[in-house]
Amino acid sequence: MTRSPTGTKLAQQQDQPGVAYRRCGCRGEDGKQLGFSCPGLEHVSHGRWYFAVQVDGVDGRRTRIRKGGFATEADARTAMAQLQSLPSAEAVARTWTVGRWLRFWLAEIERHEAVRASTLAGYRRVVDGYLIPELGHIRVSKLRTKQVQRALDRIASRHTRTGRLIAASTVHGIRAVLRSALSHARRTGLVGFNAAWRIKTPNGVRAYPVVWTPAREREWRLHGVRPRVACWDLPHLGRFLEAVQDDRLFALWWLVALHGLRRGELAGLRWQDLDLVGRELTVREQMIVIDGQTLLGPPKSEAGRRTLALDETSVKIFRQYRREQARLRGGKLDVLDPLFTRVDGSPMRPDWLTREFQRRCADLGLPPVRLHDIRHGSVSIDGAAGVPLKLTSQRAGHSSVVTTVDIYQHVFPETAHAEVAKTAALILRHAKLRMRSGGASQA
Template sequence: MEGDVWMKGYFRKRGARWSFTLDIGRDEKTGKRKQKTVSGFSTKKEAQAAAADLIAKFEQGQYVEPSKVTVNEFLGDYMSVHYRSSVRPGTLERAEHMLKNHITPAFGHAMMKNLKPLHFQRFYAEKSEAGLSPGTIKGMHTFLVTAMEMAVTWELLPNNPARRAKPPKQQQHTISVWSHEESEMFLQHAKGVSSYYLIFLVALYTGMRKGEILGLRWDDIDFEAKTIYVNQSLTYSLKELRISEPKTKSSKRAILTPVHVLQELKKHRLRQKEIKLKLGTGYDNALAEKYVFTTSKGNFIYPQVLNKALVKLCKELELSPIRFHDLRHTHATMLLSLGVNPKIVSERLGHTSIVITLDTYSHVLPAMQEEMVTNLETAISKIQTVL
């Protein structure tokens, strides 16, 4: 065995391998000297390079002592200290399901300090082979990247190993929309047979999300200003209905509403009062007086009920089936087809950025380009005629 002193520590050779030991200060609790030993180098030169790199990290304040906690222990702290209070109930429910059924069984007992990008890459491959969709795996990846970033912030990891793994690519979802004629045909049919007609009308002509419509209060409607204000949303999570903040900050918005829709809302309010008088004590007065859309007994409407009603109506009309959220897409597509500025459409939908609007509704843009060129040619021909 041979050794020599170098800077803040020393190098040592045992058999064919080299190691180095550095003094890294004193323990805050005991006052005893702390040392850091790293081994496994083929040559002394490799050990010296690694030691120099470690010393540089110490001097720049970038060194993170490898964590002795497991992934399970960290995620438990992450969920209770940070995540639970920062997300909506529905998001929390999905995350807890993801942890229990996928992440914890895969590498919950692994040590945080041993995590490498390969752990995450293998995890994504296994889930893909098990039949999980790219979108679901992408959701897990997003969660893990965010969690591991917090581990770096808490100085449990020197860097984020999840960030360098790549989830499977998602196929771009093709949105389904109705034409203006199909929308009108649907509404005419729904008006005569469905108690949810007005909800479908509001969705098609305001672009509001399902939860935003079900969470709408009469106080959120300014009939004189012809405006609906989106201030909250009704969600179903943890097996119960909850009123919560809208999806994003930009989701809180004011929507100018067609007169026809406002007139239908006024009629609906009168019918609501008639039902209240008819049922008397069997009616939830407090809830129904406050909220625009309730059941016949004045209770909240479960979101999934609308999905079934929409499917049923589509079958009756032999219309191409679409999701409730596609009513929102139909609204946006109609506006863009009418030449409405995408920025206005973006604000109306409550998107966080106009980029989302342009990416989502790129299928409408070619037609808009053609119309623009036609209008431009008409304008040029008029100018040439004058000249």
């Protein structure tokens, strides 16, 4: 009769390549499992066989793998031998859950500083809010495309706090995070394929900003109908700047209108970034908020590090602003102090800046726009002014002119009418048309 090792003997054998043992699920009077101490284990037919083996984990630590439910010791040892024949990463994949792998992947990214802090924070929100609740319990080695598809379908059917379906772009972002994590798992040998590839996600329609024309403004004022995303036309922007010209942050609002800086970039500017002699403003950092904590970090992309030229009007505005700030600070302006602050001199957060802008818009009764929409408008003004596209893209801090044209640059009605008149004039040079009331007759 083959006897299984006791708990003491099993503990002594843990340093061996692997061990097979027998235990049962009987419980004593206290309700606890008897395990190795069950007297019934004296009988060969009592209990089930298990094995325990240690392998090198992908995290550099030894991982113990235990598996049971075998009828005989031979079955347990055969399964153990099969597991030991696998590469260690593949063996680990049979024990690690998707949730454990995702947390390990995030820790690796943070340890190697592979992405910006704000990007990592976004990854964590996706992992904790969507991926672990939906897929975290599944073994990495058992994850299949069908399971991922069903999970993303469930996520896509959720509703936001406003009652709308979750945005298609959000679902795309969730899939991208999972795909990246599983790509890393594949590179380490943990899995043989990426279950997040070939996944169907909602198509969604990108909300392209439109211009607040007089017709759209009337519709909004009469019926409350408004575009999802819209930017002001030139008269709206002019009304705003005229109304806030005595505002203590007028230099900031002017800078947004002229160069379309991101709100994090505005909050991250310091006095050392402003060169009124050379008439330049340098964007080096941006302020980001992670878990309620404000941090200074690099711009959104490498193209975000840029030097912007200032015109003579901008120089006059900033000279006046500097004089006023020096008076409020007792004549002392440290080069490392924030360029723009709150009333009490404390640094401004990007979300605070958003609220300040919205409050001023509401007070003025202007059509609603986001602060970021002024950035769209700034790029569009460049187009109306005939600024070369490459220069506009550089000023906006875009990595590609495609982003500038496809997403940010819109055509103002005045520009559209002026340009179509040029096109019509060119055609009329070569088409001798007799014009009459109600239209043109053929020549």
